[in-house]
Structures are given as structure tokens and as C-alpha cells.
Amino acid sequence: MTAAASVSCGSSMTSAANAWHGGGYFNEHVFLTLAEARETIEAWRQDYNHLRPHSILDALTPREFAALERPEAQPPEEGRSR
Numbered sequence: 834m835t836a837a838a839s840v841s842c843g844s845s846m847t848s849a850a851n852a853w854h855g856g857g858y859f860n861e862h863v864f865l866t867l868a869e870a871r872e873t874i875e876a877w878r879q880d881y882n883h884l885r886p887h888s889i890l891d892a893l894t895p896r897e898f899a900a901l902e903r904p905e906a907q908p909p910e911e912g913r914s915r
Contacts, residue, residue: 864870883896890898 862873864873884894886892886894887898893901
């Protein structure tokens with residue numbers, strides 16, 4: 834019988850994953866090694882942060898959203914508060 838380790842990190846990325854996905858994959862997957870956990874979580878992070886469309890970004894990926902040209906912020910006019 835092989836002893837399997839479940840890996841838990843206190844990072845905000847893991848907290849976000851658990852909050853947004855109800856724990857999903859990470860709660861159901863048993864990582865056999867720390868290296869496997871790191872590799873799997875990094876692949877998920879890359880997908881989530883760079884490739885997966887987000888509804889809050891109007892169904893764009895973070896990369897597509899970052900590439901959009903947006904008007905530069907203008908300083909407040911004299912005598913007017915923000």
C-alpha cells in the first residue's frame with residue numbers, strides 16, 4: 834500500500850481556487866508527491882491566469898484584456914475633486 838499525501842498550501846492562489854471553484858479539482862485529487870502537486874497547480878494557475886476567459890473581463894482571457902487599448906487616465910480638472 835502506498836501512502837498518498839494531500840497537499841495544502843496557505844497561498845492566496847489556492848484560496849481563490851477553492852472559493853471560485855468550490856474546491857473542485859484540488860479537493861478531489863490526491864497528489865502523490867510534492868513535485869506533482871506543484872506541477873499540477875502551476876499548470877492550473879497558468880491556464881486560469883492567462884488562457885481561460887473570465888466573465889468579469891467580458892469573456893476575454895486576461896491576456897486579451899491586458900492587450901486592449903484603454904484611454905489613459907486624465908488628471909482631475911483644476912478646482913474639481915475626483
